Amino acid sequence: MALCLKKRLPENNFYTEFNNTIRSFKTLLCFGLSQSSKKIWSLWGYMYNSPKKSHAERILLQTVESFFSENPAEAIKQYTLAIYISFSPCSKCCDSLIDFMRLHNRIHLDVRISKLYFPQNSLNQEGLKRLRLSGVSLRMMDRDDFSECFYLFVNQQKLFIPWCDLENETKKYSAALCYILNQVLVLEICYSHTYFFLGQWESSSKLGESR
Numbered sequence: 001m002a003l004c005l006k007k008r009l010p011e012n013n014f015y016t017e018f019n020n021t022i023r024s025f026k027t028l029l030c031f032g033l034s035q036s037s038k039k040i041w042s043l044w045g046y047m048y049n050s051p052k053k054s055h056a057e058r059i060l061l062q063t064v065e066s067f068f069s070e071n072p073a074e075a076i077k078q079y080t081l082a083i084y085i086s087f088s089p090c091s092k093c094c095d096s097l098i099d100f101m102r103l104h105n106r107i108h109l110d111v112r113i114s115k116l117y118f119p120q121n122s123l124n125q126e127g128l129k130r131l132r133l134s135g136v137s138l139r140m141m142d143r144d145d146f147s148e149c150f151y152l153f154v155n156q157q158k159l160f161i162p163w164c165d166l167e168n169e170t171k172k173y174s175a176a177l178c179y180i181l182n183q184v185l186v187l188e189i190c191y192s193h194t195y196f197f198l199g200q201w202e203s204s205s206k207l208g209e210s211r
């Protein structure tokens with residue numbers, strides 16, 4: 001099943017898809033939508049991509065759109081959409097997420113990624129840059145993020161068990177993401193000479209150093 005709402009994710013599925021040392025053919029996405037002033041989720045669940053039909057991000061956006069269509073009073077409130085995803089969004093999904101953010105500018109999007117999806121592909125790189133510049137929080141998952149995802153979506157009675165090489169892979173992926181995102185930030189500094197992008201550069205550098 002591509003979409004499961006308000007149901008716990010089976011433990012095996014979590015470890016198979018989120019393990020950042022294993023390449024998988026699926027994308028698994030867990031999400032929680034909550035008012036920014038509250039911790040309780042209004043909507044949560046998980047989804048897989050539907051092969052040859054729809055990427056997981058598209059299914060997510062349709063699900064959130066339906067929620068706001070059915071609850072129009074909620075559409076005027078500040079929301080946070082937290083996403084834990086096994087693969088980074090492809091170029092087209094980055095654009096879909098950006099379009100969604102423009103349409104729903106009261107939603108803050110927080111994306112945490114286990115593995116980068118074909119990071120050498122220039123279209124995917126450009127997509128991630130656009131996503132970051134649109135104001136989306138974007139970072140690779142570290143041990144604490146995997147543990148949090150396990151606690152929130154899998155089992156609150158058990159402890160997350162880290163796999164071998166988790167930290168090394170997180171460091172490699174974080175360095176790659178930092179490089180991709182900083183490319184555009186350097187260009188923006190050259191062209192715009194604004195302090196805004198300098199601020200982004202500093203925070204990105206700190207992010208890179210800490211991982």
Ligand SMILES: [Zn+2]
Pocket residue numbers: 055057089090091092093094
């Ligand atoms: Zn996609």
